[in-house]
Amino acid sequence: MKLLQAGFPLIISLLVSPAFAVSTSANVPSTESASAAPRSAVLTSYQQDAELIRQTYESQLFTLPAFKMGHYGLRMYRQTQDDKYEAAIWSDMARVASRLNHFATEVHTPEQIQVYTEKRAQKYRQKTDDRSKLRYSVTKSKPEYFYLGVDLLGSMARANEYGLKHRDDEKLRQIIRRYDFSDYASDPDMIRAWAAQLANQVYWLRQLGEQDVVGEFIKAFRATYPDTQDASLSDKQFMNKIYGLTHIIFAASEYYQKPVNEHEFKWIYDYYRANIDAILERTKEDVIAEVGINFLLAGLDNDPVVDKTRAAIQKAIDRKAGMVPSVDGETELRDGEHRNVLSIMLLDWRGAKAVPTVSKQPHIFDSIPYGLIAK
Template sequence: MSLVALHPRWLAWLALGVLALQLSACALQPAEGDPAERHRQAAALIRATYDAALPELPASKRRHYAQRLYRLTGEARYLADNHDYMARLQARLESEVAMLAVPGRTEALARESIDGYPRRTEKQRARAAMLADWGEIAYARGLLFRMVQADYHGLLQEISGHERALDYLGELPWEAFLTDPEVLRVYAAQVANQVHYLHQLGVVDLRAEVEAAFRRRYPPEVVEGLDNREYRNWLYGLTHFVIAASRYYQQRVDGEAHAWVLTAFESDPERILREATEDIQAEVALSFLLARQEQHPLVARIRDVLVAALDREHGMIPSPAGSTDLARGEHRNVLAIMVLGWQGRLHPGPCFDG
């Protein structure tokens, strides 16, 4: 078969595969005296791997990857997957908003959310048990996420009856939930996300209360004694106070307002490098980048750690257990692309507002 007869998608994959091989060859011989070039090459290699695999990834992974790569680069090649996601989301939200008026439906959805919550790991089991104590919040957290995604993409006003969903969210006990010590113990990153989502949508502003509760739950003397699992929960939560404030990489953040987060990172950088996963290390670096502190020494150290973790044969950073599954590793690797390939400019949206 001639190349001319090949489907355009296969041609694109072939071109990306050739690019990945070329980048892998370059990465096998990194520029010894130029850390910035090593970082750039590593980002390009991982990006080529995932760009080539993108059409075959699950829809949720395509959305996650394409959304972040668009915000990092502004490149039009990532618009189609964002647009597909928003079409699905708009249809789901319109159906979801309509059913909010059905008596008992949200209670049933909350029960379904708990019943369907994964319980494979100890962390998942702890979260499922925690959410079971909070009634409809088990369902509402998903609705909140979808509503803020619609807002990110300029579609919220297009959702018929979206005010009903905002009113419903406003009826729930968010302050009690988001400031509860047990919730913070197992759900810190999601707490940081949700408090910013609620503020962004105009439901309620609990940012000061949640920050205070988080800092009460984790004073320095407590952090020092945390086991690895809860230490990672604390660290992951810290990063999301910054990331959620940036509207997930759409805007820079006020470094002064988030100085308490950056200071916490600076208090023990060696433990971050020793105990945190590559996902969390990358989000620590992104927190400094979003606060306009690209020259911070910890950013450079994390970049070097990410490059060292790269499996050049597979063009990705494997899991801590060594897995090179592209779908399962998408979160870790898209964050690495962002840290290693940071361009200093963010691209909001993308917006599909008619």
């Protein structure tokens, strides 16, 4: 309750702020093709469409759940450094603090972790979609992964990015050290179920100065998904492969905080260039936008792949709804947040920035949620 009380006035103040007001005259993007229009006009049309989506989300940002609000606000702050996202970032910090407080006080012994993971696994067991069924089937022999990889590591890494840590940081690190993460990261079945998540997690471990199994994961990933076998993959497995590739780049950038070196990941960029048409045909807008942003993170703004991904996203926009809908045409804001914030970033890229941190933007961290402290 104290967390909510601390952040509530700020959220209310931003809700009524002109910074989040929707323009009454949204720009209409150019309909000229990239090949026919001057380069500057094409770029302007991309930016106009990014603004259209931004207005749709920012007029209702604080109606989203805390995770979605924080996901959007943090990414937009890293792009713009605009303090209007401060409340969303605080909400994200509060979410991280709440989860780490829970783990440090109530879920840290092997017995407690077992009970927790059984409950987490049951949620996947009850779902009927193919991906959830695969994840449940693959992970039931390694149920602690739901706790360690899916929940604990992400929260610790996010606090770390802010320049913070939990007050029981060492206690939480000791939990991580009980497990050999290569057991998950080098398992082909786990990769088929959790490629993007594992990519995040192996880099988070490195970021936290714990186990470094990045090399093992990449070797196992490439062996699990050899390029010569793309044609034999189902569309869902092909998409899982591309998600894994995009998240290797994202995680290496510490999520849009620093640029990446194309040569370090030449095998990924060469693959994208050779297979972009298949990617556009066989994957969803989320994945397409991520591929384009991977190029932007490497400073490859003028690569033809970027224009292809931008054109695909621009074509997918539902202009009446002011957003990129799902493949089924759904325009629900909450479910579309991930897809649409990626679309904004792709269409109006502002560069990689290592912000916000407690040292660089102290005003954002005036009221740090209970349980988090400066590193």
